[in-house]
Structure formats: structure tokens, C-alpha cells
Amino acid sequence: MDLDLRKVRYFVAVAELLHFGRAAEQLHIAQPVLSRQIRALEKDLDTTLFERDSHGVTLTTGGLQLLDDGRALLASADATRRRVQRSARGPHRLVVGFRAGIVVTHTVRAYGAAHPGIEVRARRVEWDDQERLILDGTVDLAYLRRPIREEGLTLLPLFAEPRVAMLPGDHRLAGKQDLVRTDLDGETWLRYADQGPDDVPIRSIEEKFEAVASGAGITLVPVSVAEQYSRPDITYVPVTDAEPDEVVLAWETARRSALIAGFVESVRG
Incomplete structure (x- = not known):
């Protein structure tokens, strides 16, 4: 019997909340x-x-396995939907991702000017x-900073930049x-x-x-971040022996897209 993705989605909601009532509310x-x-x-x-007992709901060993596999299955299904919808709209839009500090304006504008029919x-x-975001189709390709999980991606090394201490x-x-590292x-x-305050992982440069x-x-942050972001209560000092920050252009290896190929060639040039 084929696995019903709707049932899997319901299961994941209950498994994450360990409460049928709250999961039902979340799922409407x-x-x-x-x-x-x-x-x-x-x-x-x-x-x-x-x-299920008087103390609540817990996952069995099989449930734990399905939670791991189900999350990946649902993410894959969502990515497939995005790819199909994007294909149906036609090859008229390119979304370029970038990490904080990396300036993509010049390349994006140049590519847009050379391809006036492309948004x-x-x-x-x-x-x-x-x-x-690359693998699920939210962005078509992106300027990333290492470390990178490379599985499923093609990487084009672009440049390395010095890092400075944010103090x-x-x-x-x-x-x-x-400074040198030993000064720190x-x-x-x-x-x-x-973990940041209240045990919340630090996610953004802000x-x-x-x-x-x-x-x-x-x-430590890349020098480009220091150049773009300033605050009176923050100071930056170069660290001469810090490992450089590496920037790459990345896209999904399995995708066959003339827009992506064209953008990559414009970056190479």
C-alpha cells in the first residue's frame, strides 16, 4: 500500500507536539x-x-523512525511541488540567494539587463x-559561506576574504x-x-x-560584514592570522536550467 502523505503530515504534527488536541488545532x-x-x-x-496512557503520548521505536523519515519525505514532497509549479510558470524568474555581507547587486543587475525578459x-x-533553500527550490542558486553541506550541490569557488573580530x-x-588569535x-x-539568550540558537548577524x-x-566575521554593518556599541579589529572566509556560488546538481547555467557563466566572466 502506498504511504498517504496527508496521514504522514498528521502524524508528524502529533509526534512533534506529543498532544492530539494541540495537533488537531494546528492542523485545523x-x-x-x-x-x-x-x-x-x-x-x-x-x-x-x-x-497512549494516563500520562500522555509517547513515540514508539517505530514512531521515532517514522518521524525522522516522515520529515524528510514531506520536505521532498514540498520541494517537488515547488519545482512543478516553477516549471509551469515557465523559465522567466531567477531567485538568487546570498549570505549577509555578500553584495550581489552588480551581478544581479547585469544579468537582468542582459536578459530583459527574466525577472x-x-x-x-x-x-x-x-x-x-536551494534543494527545495526556494532559491535557484546562492552565494554561500563555508561550512557547507555539499550533498546534492555543485559549488563554484569565488573568493576568500579576511575576518575581523567583532567586539x-x-x-x-x-x-x-x-590582533592575532592568541590575543583572544x-x-x-x-x-x-x-545557544544564545534563553537557549535560542544564534541564527542571524543581527x-x-x-x-x-x-x-x-x-x-569573528568576514570583513565585508564589518564594512556593511556598523553600530556604536560594536567595534571591529582585524585578526591577521584568522582563517579566511570562503565564498562560493552553489546550485542543485540535478537541476537542468538554462537560467542557472547563464547566471553561472556571467559570474565566471
Whole structure:
């Protein structure tokens, strides 16, 4: 029997909330309907997915496996829908992603001028969605910063740029002409994957600003970020022996798109 994606979507909602009532509200369906759909899915799979008792709902081993696979399955289905819709609209729009600090204006405008029938848009991406947004078709290609999960992507190395220390304005090293990494020994380092205030991961450059300005720690950023973003409570100091930041252009390997190929060639040129 084929797996019903609607039932999988219902299952994932319950599995993430571990509460049938709240999941039903989120899905805008009645709770009895949701319960019947989950029971039908368990029958389809011949597997118990949830343990239900007076203390609440928990996932079985089979349920945990379906949660992992179901999320990927739904993401793949959503990506397929986007690709089909994009194809039906015709090859008349190109969406170019970019990370903070990377200026794409010149290339985007030049490509648009050379292809007046094509609508070219730029969209910012973040460290935690840069690959996904390419693979699910939200952006057609993107200027990314390493590290990058390369599976399914083709990368064109573009350039590397120096990195500078982002420090609070009143930091002991503020005002120095330059630094080396050992000057920063003993400092608390902030990275995007780290937990920020209230255990929320730091996701954007703006959130890094807030964390640094509050004294939570320091970080290294590409020099282009320092050039584009300034605040009176933040200072930047070059770190001469910091590993350079690498920028690449990335697109989905499996896609066959004349627009993407043309844009890549314009970047090469």
C-alpha cells in the first residue's frame, strides 16, 4: 500500500507536539478525525506509532523512525511541488540567494539587463537554511559561506576574504590596530550554532550583534560584514592570522536550467 502523505503530515504534527488536541488545532481538523487518521496510518504500516496512557503520548521505536523519515519525505514532497509549479510558470524568474555581507547587486543587475525578459530577485539566506533553500527550490542558486553541506550541490569557488573580530565597544582590545588569535585567548566565543539568550540558537548577524553588544562573547566575521554593518556599541579589529572566509556560488546538481547555467557563466566572466 502506498504511504498517504496527508496521514504522514498528521502524524508528524502529533509526534512533534506529543498532544492530539494541540495537533488537531494546528492542523485545523477535529481531534476525532485526527485520531482516526493516525489509527489508519498505524494499520497501513502494521506498526504502533504512539503509546497512549494516563500520562500522555509517547513515540514508539517505530514512531521515532517514522518521524525522522516522515520529515524528510514531506520536505521532498514540498520541494517537488515547488519545482512543478516553477516549471509551469515557465523559465522567466531567477531567485538568487546570498549570505549577509555578500553584495550581489552588480551581478544581479547585469544579468537582468542582459536578459530583459527574466525577472531576477535576490533573497538573503542564513547559515542554517542555505542548502535547504536551494534543494527545495526556494532559491535557484546562492552565494554561500563555508561550512557547507555539499550533498546534492555543485559549488563554484569565488573568493576568500579576511575576518575581523567583532567586539563590544568597551572591550579591552577595542581600538587596537590589529590582533592575532592568541590575543583572544580566554574569550567566550559565539558561533551561529551556539545557544544564545534563553537557549535560542544564534541564527542571524543581527542576533550576533545583540549577543556581542550585551557582553555575552565575541566572534569573528568576514570583513565585508564589518564594512556593511556598523553600530556604536560594536567595534571591529582585524585578526591577521584568522582563517579566511570562503565564498562560493552553489546550485542543485540535478537541476537542468538554462537560467542557472547563464547566471553561472556571467559570474565566471
